[in-house]
Amino acid sequence: MIDFYFAPTPNGWKAxxxxxxxxLDYKAVLMxxxxxxxxxxxxxxxxxxxxxxxxxxxxxxxxxxxxxVPVFESGAILLYLAEKTGRFAxxxxxxxxxxxxxxxxFWQVGNQGPMGGQLSHFRNYAPEGDREYGFNRYxxxxxxxxxxxxxxxxxxxxxxxxxxxxxMLAFPWAFIAKPMGASLDGFPNLAAWRGRIKERPAVxxxxxxxxxxxxxxxxxxxxxxxxxxxxxASLKRG
Numbered sequence: 750m751i752d753f754y755f756a757p758t759p760n761g762w763k764a765x766x767x768x769x770x771x772x773l774d775y776k777a778v779l780m781x782x783x784x785x786x787x788x789x790x791x792x793x794x795x796x797x798x799x800x801x802x803x804x805x806x807x808x809x810x811x812x813x814x815x816x817x818v819p820v821f822e823s824g825a826i827l828l829y830l831a832e833k834t835g836r837f838a839x840x841x842x843x844x845x846x847x848x849x850x851x852x853x854x855f856w857q858v859g860n861q862g863p864m865g866g867q868l869s870h871f872r873n874y875a876p877e878g879d880r881e882y883g884f885n886r887y888x889x890x891x892x893x894x895x896x897x898x899x900x901x902x903x904x905x906x907x908x909x910x911x912x913x914x915x916x917m918l919a920f921p922w923a924f925i926a927k928p929m930g931a932s933l934d935g936f937p938n939l940a941a942w943r944g945r946i947k948e949r950p951a952v953x954x955x956x957x958x959x960x961x962x963x964x965x966x967x968x969x970x971x972x973x974x975x976x977x978x979x980x981x982a983s984l985k986r987g
Contacts, residue, residue: 751775752805754792756782757956757963759865759921763823764802764830765955766917771834775804779959785975788983796821799984806833824858827914837914846909853901853908853915857922861898864890865922865929872929874969874977888931895936898923902938906945920946924956 753768753775755761768775780786780801787799796803796819804826809818810833820829831838839846868891871883898919901908908915923943926933933940946952969977 750807753777754780754801754803756780756801757959760823761802762921762955763918764826765958766952767827767830769951769954771836795819824854831914849909850915857918861894861919861922864894868929891931895939899936899939902942
């Protein structure tokens, strides 16, 4: 059994997609981020960055011993689960393919994801009077990352050729392009890739997980200091 600490956001969907694709037995623990669940001592022991998703695997691979294994950060979770199941990642013996996997995982968590997150913030959650510069800045960076992915998908169905955890990481932040004020009209390769992934049953199940609990602009900078306006002091709230 895997305990899966989750909220219905693009980052949460990444791990949910992998769990569903692999058919792993998991218990989803819905986190109230606006209420500060991420700052409790118990959760910080699992995820020191006070962010979800995170997992605790109570049946880890033999190489990890018998104690439960906590994993935080979406990229690390997907790599761990790929190792656990032997699925959705090139084998370690294929060094060139493994190198490309790492490149695209690092690209997603260092570029596409953070730029999408900042774009979403200024589109949906920042105070009205403070949105314009941040929105334009991150719309441009998000658009640039769409171009990077579209170029990569030229002549390919998936980022590595075959469906993998690289696609699972990148898909959620492309899936919500329109609600963030961006367009995929100029990115035909990416749009086709997005459509293929969206139709996968595991992906649909992940996106539907507690979708009625999504923050659709109800919790914002001006009405919640727990989810927003964080600092190092936030880690001591628990």
